[in-house]
Amino acid sequence: MTEPPPAAAQALAEATAQAIWARDRAAQALGIKIVSVAPGRALATMRVRSDMVNGLHICHGGLIFSLADTAFAYACNAYNRNTVAAACHIDFLNPAKEGETLAAEAIERSLSGRTGVYDVTVSVGQRTIALFRGKSRRIAGEVIASLEEADHQAA
Numbered sequence: 001m002t003e004p005p006p007a008a009a010q011a012l013a014e015a016t017a018q019a020i021w022a023r024d025r026a027a028q029a030l031g032i033k034i035v036s037v038a039p040g041r042a043l044a045t046m047r048v049r050s051d052m053v054n055g056l057h058i059c060h061g062g063l064i065f066s067l068a069d070t071a072f073a074y075a076c077n078a079y080n081r082n083t084v085a086a087a088c089h090i091d092f093l094n095p096a097k098e099g100e101t102l103a104a105e106a107i108e109r110s111l112s113g114r115t116g117v118y119d120v121t122v123s124v125g126q127r128t129i130a131l132f133r134g135k136s137r138r139i140a141g142e143v144i145a146s147l148e149e150a151d152h153q154a155a
Contacts, residue, residue, distance in 0.1 A: 040108030
């Protein structure tokens with residue numbers, strides 16, 4: 001398969017992100033914002049709300065994981081090929097506090113055949129909150145085509 005030129009690849013990544021976002025109820029509910037996408041990359045942010053802190057009054061680790069997983073998903077689906085997580089791991093390094101805005105930057109480290117490896121750094125400014133590594137697996141279909149097909153079936 002021939003790679004599209006850079007401008008076309010970027011346009012495809014952006015269109016794919018818009019298509020995913022239209023149905024990404026989880027990210028929307030958490031207030032996650034997709035700041036940027038590119039082939040194999042994504043940057044997402046989330047402000048830590050009062051309902052996101054645990055009994056120690058720091059951001060719940062599951063919500064930090066959700067932000068990292070969201071950035072991972074947008075990065076690995078940026079090629080408009082349906083891609084899911086096969087495995088992932090997170091290391092929590094520092095707490096995040098209510099009112100802080102977390103940024104999760106996902107970067108593709110390897111893509112070979114149907115599998116990929118992505119690193120996501122979650123930070124607040126220069127302070128690293130967590131390091132996440134996700135392994136992806138491409139499945140059948142295309143993101144945009146799958147969403148359009150589902151819309152037609154729902155109508």
